[in-house]
Amino acid sequence: MVDLTNLVTDLSRSWIALAFVYAVAAIGLNLQWGHTGLFNAGIAGFFAIGAYVAAIVSTQSLGPGPGGPGHAGLISLFAFPFGVQIAFVVGGLAAMVVCGLIGLLIAIPTLRLRADYLAIATLALSAIAVESIRNWDSVTGGVYGILGVPRPLEFGQDIWRTELAYALTVGLIVLIVFVLMERATRAPWGRTLKAVREDEDAALALGKNTYFLKLQAFVFGAALMGGAGALFATLLRVAVPDSFTPALTFTIWTIVIVGGSGNNKGVILGAVALTFLEYFTVRAKDWFTLTSYWSIRIFYVRLMALGILLILLILFRPAGLLPEPLKATKKPRILIGSG
């Protein structure tokens, strides 16, 4: 007899909530890559910066002690009623703003060059970001990280503190981001981005400021990744530098390419599917009897499978599971004054 409460808790913590967090980042990458064709290889870096900015804003500062060198905390700025509860919102917004600004700084010199320069520069950025977090002990707590990051909506009652409630909160955030992004990409703004992706010279000839449009797409995408990083820190309740490896970047990339770049629904589907793969490899040793040889190596098998999936998709189905819809706009439901 499976304990239902435990199962729901486990599923929502290790699969659903994680899927939604990845979905936010994947929608951000979809704006950059799927809609505009900008190659960002530094997702882990934006994730890390977002997670740490949110954690520093919303977590109690600890002095140096046996648990590590301590980190800077800004929570004391929120010393008014319900200050602790809204600290997360402020932290998330701060994470988005900081990541957007860093995205702007890296995009200005690289966007005018060929696509792979941006890829190399963002890859470098992510390596440097994680390394800086590891080294900057006095602010980030170094390798010990920041413990006890509060979750949003942790109001008094227990029902708000369950994993399911948290997963649903993140789900709501995904829904908001999804609706806004669908609106934005169907609007003239989003359609111009697609024009830039398809043929930048043609868009330029039509009088579009293509450099500025690409800059906007990159900055908004980076901000979304920062927001996802903030959610990631609250999901784990800790921010440690070791969780932001290049494998994270590649996972988000696989999510977008599996789901279908250019299609936000597909991207969310991809996030749910690929995080299930991750959940499966974590839980497989509880479900099946694995020898210790395989229970250690199953993680590497998962990443190998991810790589093979990425290669096969790029070779045989570059459009992904749900390809991008051909028509950007829907027919208006109510036709006023049309013949």
Add this chain to the structure above:
Amino acid sequence: MVVQFLFNGLVQASLVILGAIGINLLYGVKKFANFAHGDMMTLGAYFTLVFFGLTHDLVVGAFYAVFVVALVGLTQEILIYAQLENRGPVAPLVASIGVALVLQNSITFWFGPAFLSFGIRYPDNWVLLGGAISTNPIRDLVPMAVAASATAATVVLLKYTKLGKAMRATADNRDLARVSGVNTRFVYWMTWILAGVLASLSGSILGVAAGALGPSMGATLLLTMFAAVIVGGIGSTWGAILGSLVVGLAQSLFFLFSLLTGVDPRWQLAVPFALLVATLLVKPTGLVGRPIGGEIRPLRIEIAEMLKGIRRGLF
């Protein structure tokens, strides 16, 4: 002491230079940035270890490993990159990320995540130039010698042989090379083999110089290699050589700087990144490179365009 640091910079550069030349060759001929190059180096190091175990001779081990990595490179070209011929620079880049994941995790799968070692007993340091340089003959001088001779061989190959000329012609203009009778497919294969050979040698000397092999040893160097390629200039072998020297010396001189000023030496990973960004800002073609992907507009025009966009309202 400055001489010692300059010398250490040369050692540092010799670990990067072969990988940087390989990335540069692939970029020139295949027109994409190979994100799996670091993992090909790791593969070379691990196969050196395997053949070292079989033959009990490190040089022979490194020699056999060269064949394996070259074969892996050729297999990638035939199975993956040949199919992505006309799909722009990004499709092969994504595929190379997939290859990187597969290579790195296969290595971890077989050899485990723990550090391994060639088990070399390093002799005592040599003191050269009247005490100005203290260096280890195996750990520093052998990698330098291998890197220097492989670099020289590659330069001669590219400059004077028929194959090298065909490679440069293909890098310059693929279609023109093809109508002039160059077998471009053969050139692609040879480029991958050459890049694989250099990556494997680079992995072997990295294993000797670092004294330890880990599954991510090459991937952590990827950033430094890309920085070297971009600083020197994409599309030029001299650029890769020059860029590696600049990045290696800068990293080593940063240690001197941190010793003098008290800056935390752990920030030295930021040095290649700073050089990379500075190059992209000031001279995106690098020190000796040619512009790739059309003409590049000056930065101030781009910034003026951004400000114009902001003035007109965000959307």
